[in-house]
Amino acid sequence: MVFILDTVMCIVTTMPQTKVPLSKRERTARRLTLCLMTEEKQRRPRPSVPYGPTAKTVAEGVQKMRKRRQLTIYELSALLKKAGRPITPSAIAKIERGERRVDVDDLMALTTALGVSPAALLLPLKDSPHQSIEITGAGEVPADVAWEWASNERSLPLSSGDASEAELGYQLHSLPPGRRYLRSRPVGRAVEALRRDVDRVVEISQRSQSRHPSEFADRLAAARLSLGRLEAELARMEAEREEFDRSSREELERLRQEAARLVEEQSRGGGDDGAGVD
Structure with a gap:
């Protein structure tokens, strides 16, 4: 009708x-x-906007995090409004269904309201090296590598090109000065390697050693090796510091002796001049 x-x-x-x-x-x-x-x-239905894998991950992540926080769509909308980035409840529902795009400001506001980091919405919460994550523009990436990249710990592996050159470019363009300096030092790299290896050991241990005995042993050995490298680097730094202190003390003593010699010479010269005047 x-x-x-x-x-x-x-x-x-x-x-x-x-x-x-x-x-x-x-x-x-x-x-x-x-x-x-x-x-x-x-x-006629409007043609759907093509969404990439990361957009789908964000949509799923918003819903999962909201439910973990035990928030209704209306409560999340109220938090966003309070934060100065209002998104209506219906818009949040569309985001979770993958029917509304999330721009970068929406993403930051959502992570703030949900109390998580941007990576928690951009990536699925899985980081096993046996799992993979599809990243827009990069394709399938090992889950642990994806999280290290999102945590600003490393670059993504490239299908072609020099890996060391890519890592250097990553450090130059992705890290602030302080972190870049630390990463460029051997001790900084040793700390990062040890932390990653220890993380792997803990992860495998939690998954059950009985199912992955060889992998657990390999990771434990790698962690011990990284620890040995770190201890060696710290010992080297300590030796360098001691050598620097020793050299500094010797240089300071030399300067003192030189200053004393100059004072003595000036004193002798002053005495001779005085005797001539008298």
Whole structure:
């Protein structure tokens, strides 16, 4: 019934765009055709916007984190409004269904309201090297590597090119000065390697040693090796410091002796001049 009324109203309001005289029946038929075409166009579903894998991950992440925080859509909307980035409850529902895009400001506001880091929405919460994560622009990446990249610990592996050059470029362009300096020092790299190895040991231990005995042993050995490297680097730094202190003390003693010699020479020179005047 509604469709019929809409069609009738459309026939009444539509004017034919032609200069050729038409009969009343032809004009009515043309108006009816135009109205039916308009109605069909309005009812036709809009083509869906193509979403990449990261957009889908964000949509799933928002819903999971909201439920973990035991927040309703309305409560999350209120938090976003309070934070100065209002998103209506219906818009949040569309985000979770993957029907609304999330721009970078929305993403930051959502992570703030949910009390998580941006990585918690951009990546699935899995970091086993046996799992993979699809990242827009990078394809399938090992889950642990993806999280290290998102945590600003390393670059993503490239299919081609020099890996060391890529890592250098990553450190140069991705890290602030303080972190870049630390990462460039051997001790900083040793600390990072040890931390990663210890993380792997803990992860495998939690998954059950009985199922992965060889992997656990390998990771434990790698962690011990990293610890040995760190201890060696710290010992080297300590030796360098002691050598620097020793050299500094020797240099300071030399300067003192030189200063004493100059004072002595000046003293002798002053005495000779005084004797000549008398």
